[in-house]
Amino acid sequence: MSITATAYSSSANLGSGFDVLSMAHKAFKDKVKATLISEGRNLKISVSSKNTPENVEKNSAGFAVKRMLEILGINAEISLEVIKGIPYGLGLGSSGASASAAIAAVNELLDLDLSLNEQVEFAKIGEIASSGSPHPDNVAASTFGGIVAVTSVSPTKVIRVPSNLNFKILLIVPQKTQEGKTKKAREMLPKEIEIERYVYNSRHLSSLLIGLSSGDRELVREGLNDEIFEVSRLPLFPYYPKIKENAIEKNAIGVCVSGAGPSILVLYDNKTDLEGIISSSKEICTKNDINCDFIQTELAGGVEIERGN
Numbered sequence: 463m464s465i466t467a468t469a470y471s472s473s474a475n476l477g478s479g480f481d482v483l484s485m486a487h488k489a490f491k492d493k494v495k496a497t498l499i500s501e502g503r504n505l506k507i508s509v510s511s512k513n514t515p516e517n518v519e520k521n522s523a524g525f526a527v528k529r530m531l532e533i534l535g536i537n538a539e540i541s542l543e544v545i546k547g548i549p550y551g552l553g554l555g556s557s558g559a560s561a562s563a564a565i566a567a568v569n570e571l572l573d574l575d576l577s578l579n580e581q582v583e584f585a586k587i588g589e590i591a592s593s594g595s596p597h598p599d600n601v602a603a604s605t606f607g608g609i610v611a612v613t614s615v616s617p618t619k620v621i622r623v624p625s626n627l628n629f630k631i632l633l634i635v636p637q638k639t640q641e642g643k644t645k646k647a648r649e650m651l652p653k654e655i656e657i658e659r660y661v662y663n664s665r666h667l668s669s670l671l672i673g674l675s676s677g678d679r680e681l682v683r684e685g686l687n688d689e690i691f692e693v694s695r696l697p698l699f700p701y702y703p704k705i706k707e708n709a710i711e712k713n714a715i716g717v718c719v720s721g722a723g724p725s726i727l728v729l730y731d732n733k734t735d736l737e738g739i740i741s742s743s744k745e746i747c748t749k750n751d752i753n754c755d756f757i758q759t760e761l762a763g764g765v766e767i768e769r770g771n
């Protein structure tokens with residue numbers, strides 16, 4: 463018996479919403495096929511994957527499933543085939559999507575009847591294998607779909623963010639995968655911040671959520687700014703400030719780093735000079751000795767179970 467689940471790529475943080483906000487998009491997707499080999503005897507998880515670790519403890523999909531079954535006290539032998547479609551190390555929620563798909567597939571395979579919040583609770587554990595931290599944002603977006611806010615982590619509670627803003631997504635993706643990128647990016651963050659910077663980011667977060675809900679372009683633009691996380695990680699994407707400045711000049715709705723980078727998320731609409739952003743961003747990337755892909759996409763739904771396999 464096998465079940466296959468599909469989960470989409472995501473852009474987490476959305477400026478000042480570090481570890482809280484994220485959005486799923488159709489740019490890329492992972493699939494995980496879970497096959498039940500035996501049940502009730504012992505707990506054994508195996509992982510096969512062409513381009514991510516096949517060591518269960520080091521694969522976000524395998525680690526999430528193994529820990530979930532340990533926590534639930536379930537003995538089963540399950541093989542996981544991780545079919546990657548999301549390039550990893552680029553800030554597109556690759557590790558999170560695998561974990562989301564794996565948990566959803568095993569939930570269906572063993573008829574666990576987990577809620578979406580419970581699935582995120584277990585899927586986030588998979589992020590420990592990839593970044594050393596169970597950050598819930600990417601897996602929340604890949605599981606729920608749309609734009610999400612993680613309002614609680616113990617227990618996990620995910621809320622879909624209401625949006626009345628019409629926008630499309632441009633992802634600027636460097637063609638350079640970095641092993642362990644998010645782990646390194648998390649180590650770059652300050653342990654303490656000035657209250658003033660916290661207040662700045664609270665203003666940005668408030669602007670973003672109100673702007674999305676009301677469909678106010680200017681509020682969303684302001685809301686995608688950040689004074690703490692992107693600033694601390696700038697050495698990972700030195701080209702970002704210029705690309706952002708240029709995109710805003712060409713009337714993008716707003717710009718932020720996608721997750722821990724190095725990809726950049728641009729929200730745009732029919733008032734935006736999209737071609738101008740792409741051509742000038744290519745020049746900026748070239749000046750920084752990087753080649754980038756430019757992917758136009760849109761919001762994605764949540765994790766999908768393939769029926770009839």
Ligand SMILES: Nc1ncnc2c1ncn2[C@@H]1O[C@H](COP(=O)(O)OP(=O)(O)O)[C@@H](O)[C@H]1O
Pocket residue numbers: 514515520521522523544549550551552553554555556557558560561591592593640641642643644645721
């Ligand atoms: N199923 C998986 N999919 C993608 N990366 C994985 C997976 N399992 C473990 N990893 C590891 O996690 C790292 C990529 O995750 P991360 O650094 O968070 O980047 P991102 O999530 O932006 O792709 C790589 O070192 C990769 O080997």
Ligand SMILES: N[C@@H](CCOP(=O)(O)O)C(=O)O
Pocket residue numbers: 472473474475480481482552553554555556557597599600644647648720721722723
């Ligand atoms: N909140 C996390 C998000 C990491 O997203 P990814 O797509 O880069 O894995 C962080 O910023 O550390």
